[in-house]
Amino acid sequence: MLRLFGFSAEKAKDAPATLTVGGRTLAITFRRHQKARRFILRLGRDGQSAVVTMPTRAARAEALAFAERSSFWIAGQLVKQKTPHHIAHEAEILFRGELHRIIASGGRRGLVVHDAVARTLAVPGDEAHLARRLTDWLKAEAKRDLTQASGRYATAMATRYRRISLRDQKSRWGSCAADGSLSYSWRLILAPPMVLDYVAAHEVAHLREMNHGPRFWRLVLSHCPEARAAKQWLKRHGHELHRLQVKASPQG
Numbered sequence: 001m002l003r004l005f006g007f008s009a010e011k012a013k014d015a016p017a018t019l020t021v022g023g024r025t026l027a028i029t030f031r032r033h034q035k036a037r038r039f040i041l042r043l044g045r046d047g048q049s050a051v052v053t054m055p056t057r058a059a060r061a062e063a064l065a066f067a068e069r070s071s072f073w074i075a076g077q078l079v080k081q082k083t084p085h086h087i088a089h090e091a092e093i094l095f096r097g098e099l100h101r102i103i104a105s106g107g108r109r110g111l112v113v114h115d116a117v118a119r120t121l122a123v124p125g126d127e128a129h130l131a132r133r134l135t136d137w138l139k140a141e142a143k144r145d146l147t148q149a150s151g152r153y154a155t156a157m158a159t160r161y162r163r164i165s166l167r168d169q170k171s172r173w174g175s176c177a178a179d180g181s182l183s184y185s186w187r188l189i190l191a192p193p194m195v196l197d198y199v200a201a202h203e204v205a206h207l208r209e210m211n212h213g214p215r216f217w218r219l220v221l222s223h224c225p226e227a228r229a230a231k232q233w234l235k236r237h238g239h240e241l242h243r244l245q246v247k248a249s250p251q252g
């Protein structure tokens with residue numbers, strides 16, 4: 001086969017497009033690939049974007065028409081993506097920003113085992129109590145990470161907090177009361193560690209500056225250079241952390 005435009009055409013960028021599916025606007029980007037023999041559409045994990053991979057010499061208009069024809073399929077995938085997550089054997093959940101598979105390890109009662117290499121969370125005991133036990137464990141891990149991060153930032157910013165409590169509010173990731181008490185959403189343990197760190201840096205900085213003025217942000221950024229990226233992450237993905245359905249122990 002004579003390939004006249006092979007390399008340069010493969011590298012060429014096609015202008016992105018948008019597609020409205022079920023009231024939602026998706027950003028569509030096109031990627032030409034030498035080995036592609038047909039159009040392939042992949043939906044982004046954010047549920048707001050899709051990539052169409054296309055043969056090197058296909059027309060962008062054809063690729064867009066393909067995406068439009070796929071609307072029904074996309075709508076189905078979006079519904080699936082938005083289905084609330086449950087804690088169950090073989091289900092996958094985010095833990096410190098990475099997907100982990102939950103395993104009911106059976107046997108007698110024992111501790112939840114986190115395998116960072118295999119990316120599993122093994123929960124022993126009766127499977128009927130798996131959701132509650134894992135939720136309790138996630139909250140304990142959240143408390144530990146948030147206590148460590150708050151302590152570290154309090155030392156660095158030469159301040160001190162009174163106490164830490166965990167909550168599960170949809171409207172805020174953390175708060176700082178006038179009496180020096182900090183409270184955080186336990187769901188921050190599901191997010192990448194830099195996000196949890198940022199929220200701790202933010203609330204601890206309020207112990208020094210009870211506002212969001214320039215001095216406050218200078219303080220946060222000087223101790224947490226990733227603050228902007230973390231803020232952006234929460235804006236884009238924060239809602240996903242609330243999709244996990246949990247069963248809490250009576251004491252919360």
Ligand SMILES: [Zn+2]
Nearest residue numbers: 202206211212
């Ligand atoms: Zn604030």
